[in-house]
Amino acid sequence: MTNAENRLESAVRAARAGSEIAAEGFREEITVETKSNKTDVVTEFDRRSQRRVIEEIRDEFPDDVIVGEEEDALREVPEEGDVWIIDPIDGTNNFVRGIPLWATSVAAVRDGETVAAANVCPALGDTYTADANGASLNGEEMTVSHRTDPETFTVCPTLWWDFDRREEYAATVEGIVKRFGDMRRFGCAQIVLGMVADGALEGVVSNIVPNPWDTVAGVFMIRQADGTVTDIHGEPWTTRSRGLVASNGEAHDEVLAAARDAEPYFDK
Known part of the structure; x- marks a missing residue:
């Protein structure tokens, strides 16, 4: 297994682990907080999910940099080295309203170039992935629309x-x-x-x-x-x-x- 393939598997595993934590709070009575403004919301499930994603990554890649949305994660992507970029709940406004359009996102970057990515959408039952071999939805190859008009x-x-x-x-x-x-x-x-x-x-x-x-x-x-x-x-x-x-x-x-x-x- 190549290093890139290993990182895709790790990205999927970490995103699924985080999404399982997030899903525990979906359509439940939870406390919603605001950050920078009234529409910038966060929940304890965002924080718990991010911690879970980080735990999964740290188990295999203890020295890699992590960039993330919540808590004390780094906010900018370094131009060199191995980096993981995570969003525990992308679409938190949907999440807190009971709308199933949200995802746990994990991407692996090396020297500024993405090498693997996974977006797990548990409320939809969908998993988007990509690596050097292409992109897939639920294991089936993806390609963009061929419409021209x-x-x-x-x-x-x-x-x-x-x-x-x-x-x-x-x-x-x-x-x-x-x-x-x-x-x-x-x-x-x-x-x-x-x-x-x-x-x-x-x-x-x-x-x-x-x-x-x-x-x-x-x-x-x-x-x-x-x-x-x-x-x-x-x-x-x-x-x-x-x-x-x-x-x-x-x-x-x-x-x-x-x-x-x-x-x-x-x-x-």
Whole structure:
């Protein structure tokens, strides 16, 4: 077994372990706390799930760096070395409302490049994975949609625009509605990125700076499924990019244009 294959198995195992902890609190009476604002919520199950994921990783890779959303995990991805990026519950707002669209995400990165990723969605019964050999959903190979006509595309705005950035949010939605056949919003970045990888969506757009735990695993899956992911400027997306524009690659410029409709309202 190669090191990369070992890391995929470890990512899946850690994500499943964390998701099992999170699932204990799903649709139960739990305490919901706020962090930076009224829509930035957290629960004890976020914290417990992250601790469980970290335990699994530390058992095999005690010296690797861990980047995560909760508690005292590192927040930025180092450019060198072996790194694990984790989100114990991506889509906590869905989680606390009893909506089954949430995931436990684990990605393995080496010298700034993702080598393996797993997004486990226990309430859906779905597991998205990717490594050097490609991307899969529940063990079946994923590939992006082959649609070429933007008027048949379904595109999703993702991540979150706070109350002082609603003009950008509205402009993004308008940009999607006027260009494409339909729009969806699901409230879980990792799941919607997986949907692009699996061909359920043709595009995902945002003009803000995303967190690595919300994006790295899903971006890797899209690329391994032959899709395209750039920043707001059309350059290849990295963890230091502003904006995230993902597509099946068939009309990426049009998807990018929808994301850029928010730019006149962006406070530079």
